Amino acid sequence: MAKLAINGGPRAVPEGMLQPWPYITEADKQAVLKAMDDAMATLKFTTNHPAVRGLEDGVARYVGSRFCLSANSGTAALHMAVAAAGLGPGDEVITSAYTFLASASCVLHHNAVPVFADIQPDTYNIDPASIEAHLTDRTRALLPVHIHGMAADMDEIMAIARRRGLAVIEDAAQAFGVDYRGRKAGTIGDLGAYSMESSKLLTSASEGGLLVTDSQEYCDRARLVRLFGEGEVGGDKPRDYNALTMGWNYRISFFSAAMGLSLLNRFDQVRSAWQANCGRLSARLAGIPGVEPPFVPADRSHGFFIYPIKFRPERLGMEVPVRPFIRAARRALQAEGVPVRFWQTKPVPGQALFQALEGYGKGCPWKCHHRRPGLRYDPAEYPVTNEVISRSLYLLKMSGFNPPNTPELMDRYADAFQKVLVENRDELAVLVKEEERTEK
Ligand SMILES: Cc1ncc(COP(=O)(O)O)c(C=O)c1O
Structure with a gap:
């Protein structure tokens, strides 16, 4: 079994395989x-x-x-x-x-x-x-x-x-x-x-x-x-x-x-190509424990501008806090050549702008006499948003869903998830411990 790339093993996604977005002809x-x-x-x-x-x-x-x-x-x-x-x-x-x-x-x-x-x-x-x-x-x-x-x-x-x-x-x-x-x-x-x-x-x-x-x-x-x-x-x-x-x-x-x-x-031609790619990735990720591909209800399509992946370490039998876990998974997956990243780090009302309520200066528009008095923003009031943010890593549009990338790239991505989460779980556990130490 190959070691993780982060520990000197070969990458699951060969260097140079990913073609970037925009795809300009x-x-x-x-x-x-x-x-x-x-x-x-x-x-x-x-x-x-x-x-x-x-x-x-x-x-x-x-x-x-x-x-x-x-x-x-x-x-x-x-x-x-x-x-x-x-x-x-x-x-x-x-x-x-x-x-x-x-x-x-x-x-x-x-x-x-x-x-x-x-x-x-x-x-x-x-x-x-x-x-x-x-x-x-x-x-x-x-x-x-x-x-x-x-x-x-x-x-x-x-x-x-x-x-x-x-x-x-x-x-x-x-x-x-x-x-x-x-x-x-x-x-x-x-x-x-x-x-x-x-x-x-x-x-x-x-x-x-x-x-x-x-x-x-x-x-x-x-x-x-x-x-x-x-x-x-x-x-x-x-x-x-x-x-x-x-x-x-x-x-x-x-x-x-x-x-x-x-x-x-x-557009429709490009769109069906990237939907086929994302469909392939979702089908493969659905078979890997510890990750959930995006859910798409039957009455709508997904544009996959962002492809969110939810992590559940408990399904891997790892009793670890989720935050250091996804930090470690991100580092390991990136080293394998999968460009996963964080997206929003907090609910929007938790951003400094909404905490300071400064706006245009002198508190406007929140202090304008037309407004409802006492409006404040508390990020803790959004438990589902907080939960989603704490468990998710993301692949963005430029991560290779677009043509000329093919389902083969998606297979290499899925191989990387399999390698990091299933085949090399002991190495991942060490990375999680490192993350726990640096978070303290
Ligand atoms: C949900 C959402 N709304 C609005 C915008 C703003 O678009 P633009 O960057 O073109 O101003 C973005 C851009 O990322 C977005 O993701």
Whole structure:
């Protein structure tokens, strides 16, 4: 039996086997070059560039939404959605405690206040029962996140929202193209936002975002926010330099749009390749004790932007605390060539920003006189989030799920798990002891 790579044995995953994401083709490169030529003809406002228009039309068609507006990040698209929904000072927006910060900071950016709900232990998505528990007379919107690339329980969430007259903004930053009961994530609520940041599913290889909605009114308001409060400029009408509302500059670059549009044209093909890879990895991991691959309910697909792996040392007969165990497993697996890593280290409400309640300074927006007095954030109020974080390691999109990587790479990953958790358990136990000592 080979020793662990961390102890000088051979790696389970050969060096150089993993091909990184983004997966950029010759056609993508040609599309970006063409966009430069087109820019000479269009000039001035990138919102009128053919690649930008093409991306917006293409995405609207692909997800089945009436309108799509591009933006220069997923965070910008989310902020446009918050503003378009008419949220503002004192309004509470319920989002998940287990997400990336931007799901909550987009709310702060418009002076409203995020409130956090806990998640479900199997899907890691926001728990509708916890949403109910956090509703107050100030709640104006729900902002579910399709975490890791799998849709939240949208039917239950929409039912709460409709009963209480709340807007629903879907944070689909991680979930472009993901299916939920015959619809695309991001198109079920009133507004949805996707990220095109380099690691994301519809990548721009750089930065970018997309907002989708079926509402003309929301679309018009978001357009104003995207461009200085002036809305659409360029075209035949002379610009009158008159901001109608507060706005930002959230225009996408045509480079990002051209790359995104080029990938959109072969998105389903790329998507089935990475789903096949992740399916293979899950099938193999399901047979290895001590780890749980992600659970995917039958009524939705998983985009696998992040592939979470839950560790249960007790199922290996190891009576050790879980934290030093996953630290040791991470070191050993990385040495074997599996790029597992930590993701969120605490529930979002535990981040320093939400503990200090400083915000814009002088305590705003939490001290604004419109807000509910006494709102505080206690990370201990999210037991499921804490439990998931304490037991999980993650493979991210650039970990080799995408083509040209094949199920063979997934097999090598699974071999590494088998080697670390089953075949070399004694060596792993020594690493766990080391971690326990350094944690003291
Ligand atoms: C859940 C979630 N929301 C929002 C964002 C923000 O997207 P962007 O990085 O494009 O601003 C991200 C980015 O990682 C995310 O994961």
